[in-house]
Amino acid sequence: MVAGTAAAATDAAYPKLSPFLVIFLCFLCGCSHLCAAATVTYDHRALVIDGTRRVLISGSIHYPRSTPEMWPDLIEKSKNGGLDVVETYVFWNLHEPVQGQYDFEGRKDLVRFVKTVAEAGLYVHLRIGPYVCAEWNYGGFPLWLHFIPGIKFRTDNEPFKREMQRFTTKIVEMMKQEKLYASQGGPIILSQIENEYGNIDSSYGAAAKTYINWSASMATSLDTGVPWVMCQQADAPDPIINTCNGFYCDQFTPNSNKKPKMWTENWTGWFLSFGGGVPYRPVEDLAFAVARFFQRGGTFQNYYMYHGGTNFGRTTGGPFIATSYDYDAPIDEYGILRQPKWGHLRDLHKVIKLCEGALVATDPTYTSLGQNLEAHVYKTASGSCAAFLANVGTQSDATVTFNGKTYNLPAWSVSILPDCQNVVFNTAQINSQSTLLETKYVKTYSQASDQPINSSEISESSWTFIKEPVGITKSSAFTKVGLLEQINTTADASDYLWYSTSIDINGNEPFLFNGTQTTLHVESLGHVLHAFVNGQLSGSGMGNSDNAKVTLDKSIMLAPGKNKIDLLSATVGLQNYGAFFDLWGAGITGPVMLKGQKSTTDLSSNDWTYQIGLKGEELGIYEESGDSSIWISQSALPKNQPLVWYKGYFDAPEGNDPVAIDFTGMGKGEAWVNGQSIGRYWPAYVSPQTGCTTSCNYRGAFSSNKCLKNCGKPSQRLYHVPRSLIQSGKNRLVLFEEMSGDPTQISFATRQTVSLCGHVSESHPALLDAQGTAPSNVPMLRLECPYPNQKISSIKFASFGTPHGTCGSYNHGKCSSDDALAVMQQACIGVQSCDVEVSIKLFGDPCRNVIKSLAVEAACS
Numbered sequence: 014m015v016a017g018t019a020a021a022a023t024d025a026a027y028p029k030l031s032p033f034l035v036i037f038l039c040f041l042c043g044c045s046h047l048c049a050a051a052t053v054t055y056d057h058r059a060l061v062i063d064g065t066r067r068v069l070i071s072g073s074i075h076y077p078r079s080t081p082e083m084w085p086d087l088i089e090k091s092k093n094g095g096l097d098v099v100e101t102y103v104f105w106n107l108h109e110p111v112q113g114q115y116d117f118e119g120r121k122d123l124v125r126f127v128k129t130v131a132e133a134g135l136y137v138h139l140r141i142g143p144y145v146c147a148e149w150n151y152g153g154f155p156l157w158l159h160f161i162p163g164i165k166f167r168t169d170n171e172p173f174k175r176e177m178q179r180f181t182t183k184i185v186e187m188m189k190q191e192k193l194y195a196s197q198g199g200p201i202i203l204s205q206i207e208n209e210y211g212n213i214d215s216s217y218g219a220a221a222k223t224y225i226n227w228s229a230s231m232a233t234s235l236d237t238g239v240p241w242v243m244c245q246q247a248d249a250p251d252p253i254i255n256t257c258n259g260f261y262c263d264q265f266t267p268n269s270n271k272k273p274k275m276w277t278e279n280w281t282g283w284f285l286s287f288g289g290g291v292p293y294r295p296v297e298d299l300a301f302a303v304a305r306f307f308q309r310g311g312t313f314q315n316y317y318m319y320h321g322g323t324n325f326g327r328t329t330g331g332p333f334i335a336t337s338y339d340y341d342a343p344i345d346e347y348g349i350l351r352q353p354k355w356g357h358l359r360d361l362h363k364v365i366k367l368c369e370g371a372l373v374a375t376d377p378t379y380t381s382l383g384q385n386l387e388a389h390v391y392k393t394a395s396g397s398c399a400a401f402l403a404n405v406g407t408q409s410d411a412t413v414t415f416n417g418k419t420y421n422l423p424a425w426s427v428s429i430l431p432d433c434q435n436v437v438f439n440t441a442q443i444n445s446q447s448t449l450l451e452t453k454y455v456k457t458y459s460q461a462s463d464q465p466i467n468s469s470e471i472s473e474s475s476w477t478f479i480k481e482p483v484g485i486t487k488s489s490a491f492t493k494v495g496l497l498e499q500i501n502t503t504a505d506a507s508d509y510l511w512y513s514t515s516i517d518i519n520g521n522e523p524f525l526f527n528g529t530q531t532t533l534h535v536e537s538l539g540h541v542l543h544a545f546v547n548g549q550l551s552g553s554g555m556g557n558s559d560n561a562k563v564t565l566d567k568s569i570m571l572a573p574g575k576n577k578i579d580l581l582s583a584t585v586g587l588q589n590y591g592a593f594f595d596l597w598g599a600g601i602t603g604p605v606m607l608k609g610q611k612s613t614t615d616l617s618s619n620d621w622t623y624q625i626g627l628k629g630e631e632l633g634i635y636e637e638s639g640d641s642s643i644w645i646s647q648s649a650l651p652k653n654q655p656l657v658w659y660k661g662y663f664d665a666p667e668g669n670d671p672v673a674i675d676f677t678g679m680g681k682g683e684a685w686v687n688g689q690s691i692g693r694y695w696p697a698y699v700s701p702q703t704g705c706t707t708s709c710n711y712r713g714a715f716s717s718n719k720c721l722k723n724c725g726k727p728s729q730r731l732y733h734v735p736r737s738l739i740q741s742g743k744n745r746l747v748l749f750e751e752m753s754g755d756p757t758q759i760s761f762a763t764r765q766t767v768s769l770c771g772h773v774s775e776s777h778p779a780l781l782d783a784q785g786t787a788p789s790n791v792p793m794l795r796l797e798c799p800y801p802n803q804k805i806s807s808i809k810f811a812s813f814g815t816p817h818g819t820c821g822s823y824n825h826g827k828c829s830s831d832d833a834l835a836v837m838q839q840a841c842i843g844v845q846s847c848d849v850e851v852s853i854k855l856f857g858d859p860c861r862n863v864i865k866s867l868a869v870e871a872a873c874s
């Protein structure tokens with residue numbers, strides 16, 4: 014429709030596009046490659062768009078991990094960060110929760126997301142999968158798939174292939190209908206079929222090969238007009254491009270020299286698990302990995318994740334993957350730039366783009382400059398030249414001679430010379446600003462009093478509650494002999510499955526040592542178990558991300574007569590990775606035993622009564638339409654008790670900063686704001702005391718547990734509530750607490766940037782000027798307020814000389830210029846951003862023959 018209009022207009026009246034029409038088209042099409050159909054092909058060096066080889070920087074943003082209201086800002090920040098491509102998976106179980114019933118509303122609006130990316134003028138890589146892994150529930154597969162007779166996932170199995178083809182076709186047709194492929198004038202330049210199958214295909218024997226061949230030809234037959242990729246699939250058949258995933262991909266080569274070297278998942282950090290420390294990846298190492306990839310012939314690389322976001326509702330995979338999917342990505346969970354990560358990578362992208370002409374023209378020539386010292390040069394016939402110099406040693410900095418000049422190369426770093434002469438970027442030398450974020454506790458207003466209350470607590474009297482009954486209360490409950498596997502039983506309709514049985518005690522049971530104490534022994538495949546005896550909680554157990562299994566041994570007291578045993582088993586995200594991950598199972602598969610000192614009785618083959626889900630879930634008490642008369646309000650709010658629903662109201666926190674709830678004081682459960690689940694909360698799951706480091710050495714190979722923080726603290730304390738879920742006036746918060754919590758301790762907070770900082774040495778390379786075109790000679794320190802309407806209001810610290818410390822706690826060194834504060838105030842106060850030369854010209858020379866640096870901390874308002 015849009016393309017048609019443009020074509021008609023040009024054909025009819027205008028030999029050339031008039032300025033007016035160009036502006037008009039820009040408005041419609043995001044002023045880019047859009048509207049006009051583009052051909053996308055590839056060769057040995059790169060993806061080729063409309064006949065031109067391209068160096069492309071891509072980043073992952075998964076649409077359902079944020080909200081449509083957040084998308085434009087996230088994508089704008091991605092564009093400003095230097096991305097050309099936004100990559101997303103497609104989440105099958107989100108779109109087809111019931112076989113044949115599709116849902117593309119709200120956060121699930123894939124078409125709107127793709128169009129939002131297009132409007133910013135960026136390309137899309139659509140990774141359909143439809144197996145996606147992604148730390149997403151069940152790897153993205155809908156649960157109903159499991160119940161199709163004869164089905165076997167991800168292998169040469171007819172029922173599986175039929176469903177996979179149907180869904181893949183559905184998505185491709187949807188994109189075609191909206192003209193979203195580049196071949197139709199849309200933004201999608203690339204698609205993925207399957208996902209990391211090569212990691213596990215040996216478990217599937219010979220069928221793996223025929224399955225991959227089938228996947229390739231099925232995908233190709235859909236005729237999207239753009240290339241397909243398979244990641245981690247060394248044997249991907251032509252014309253599918255096999256691509257690399259990992260922390261480093263410089264050593265990767267595709268399986269044909271007709272294919273370009275592409276990196277589809279460069280892990281910018283790592284995901285968080287409940288019970289684990291918080292992973293982070295130093296940007297010096299991430300930049301090193303990216304630079305190395307381009308140094309050694311790569312032309313397409315994707316950050317996994319560029320914005321991780323939030324696992325809302327029950328979407329997290331698992332088990333035990335946390336609600337936050339922040340991933341230490343360049344844009345944080347809340348949509349705030351993570352600095353200096355975002356800025357340092359933006360600087361890197363600019364420099365790589367300066368090298369584009371040389372990079373796509375040829376393979377690099379490699380020369381050794383000494384042990385661990387490598388030079389790669391891209392030199393074209395027309396004389397353009399780009400060079401990458403690397404020190405891959407982890408210990409010592411080096412001085413190298415290259416083309417007759419000497420260069421200093423810090424350990425574990427790459428210097429980039431877009432003209433083969435001048436270093437304009439080194440991966441270990443950060444010129445970008447950093448920021449200091451704070452969680453500010455805010456006031457909200459309680460429902461009952463309409464008075465502002467401290468730390469935004471919803472005042473105790475305004476909480477109402479309902480107790481979730483222990484054991485079986487739903488009419489849909491059923492009885493079976495023996496213990497049932499949980500996922501087969503619930504089909505994941507709920508996290509929860511009750512297993513109930515009873516035992517009559519008449520006084521002469523051999524296992525009851527003299528009518529005194531007995532041990533209840535329960536074995537479960539996971540993930541969390543609560544055991545109730547005669548209505549009282551007698552113990553809980555939980556697995557962890559390495560081993561989901563739970564074994565519980567609790568001393569219990571049985572009374573003469575009938576004794577009820579109610580076991581509540583809960584899942585925390587279904588398995589998403591590994592061969593046959595769909596068959597791992599969960600829940601109490603036994604044995605369940607009563608152990609006395611003299612003997613043991615096995616209850617595993619008793620009659621067990623099963624209830625899927627909670628009474629409160631059946632009533633939908635977190636919904637807007639829920640029956641409010643059932644809530645109890647009384648002064649003695651139950652605290653630190655299992656199985657309680659709580660409801661309270663809060664006002665929207667002032668301002669526009671992103672909002673989080675601090676669930677300190679609560680145990681484990683799920684939270685709903687205005688009827689929308691913001692995910693599972695579990696502040697009671699604390700990370701181990703050891704294994705963390707606050708200053709992780711970026712030098713040397715990174716791994717997922719190399720750099721952890723937050724040891725001995727809740728793995729996740731803050732939970733994001735997107736602003737778009739909050740309305741002006743009253744907002745309803747409903748919690749289901751499964752273990753033990755005190756809702757009066759929770760608080761609301763906003764995430765605010767309190768300081769901008771920069772610390773740049775004279776010895777750093779001079780980056781590009783503000784236009785990003787030509788190198789200037791002097792390194793610059795740049796400060797920029799996060800919002801366009803803000804101005805720098807104060808310089809809290811400035812020192813030129815030998816300052817030390819980190820953002821928020823800089824100190825003067827022995828050498829320090831007297832002018833630094835005044836110079837910075839002069840240059841920066843009252844403007845949104847400022848650039849200051851780090852040189853003695855500006856600050857004077859407080860100490861000759863010493864390499865000096867400038868450290869600044871500023872605030873915006």
Ligand SMILES: *[C@@H]1O[C@H](CO)[C@@H](O)[C@H](O)[C@H]1NC(C)=O
Pocket residue numbers: 222223226250251
């Ligand atoms: C898969 O396809 C490749 C290349 O098209 C072919 O060489 C191979 O024999 C096929 N393998 C099977 C098991 O069909």
Ligand SMILES: *[C@@H]1O[C@H](CO)[C@@H](O)[C@H](O)[C@H]1NC(C)=O
Pocket residue numbers: 467468
């Ligand atoms: C609010 O209460 C907390 C303790 O719950 C206390 O530390 C803080 O100072 C109080 N703030 C105000 C503004 O009263």
Ligand SMILES: *[C@@H]1O[C@H](CO)[C@@H](O)[C@H](O)[C@H]1NC(C)=O
Pocket residue numbers: 527
């Ligand atoms: C039960 O305990 C009582 C008192 O502790 C003791 O006298 C008796 O012998 C015990 N009976 C058995 C069967 O062990």
Ligand SMILES: *[C@@H]1O[C@H](CO)[C@@H](O)[C@H](O)[C@H]1NC(C)=O
Pocket residue numbers: 498501595596597598599
């Ligand atoms: C689920 O049930 C099917 C059919 O009864 C069985 O083959 C499978 O092993 C069960 N899965 C688990 C995880 O127990």
Ligand SMILES: CC(=O)N[C@H]1CO[C@H](CO)[C@@H](O)[C@@H]1O
Pocket residue numbers: 145146147148209212258278280284317590
């Ligand atoms: C092999 C491997 O670790 N794959 C992981 C790569 O990273 C993605 C994203 O975190 C995971 O989904 C894969 O499981």
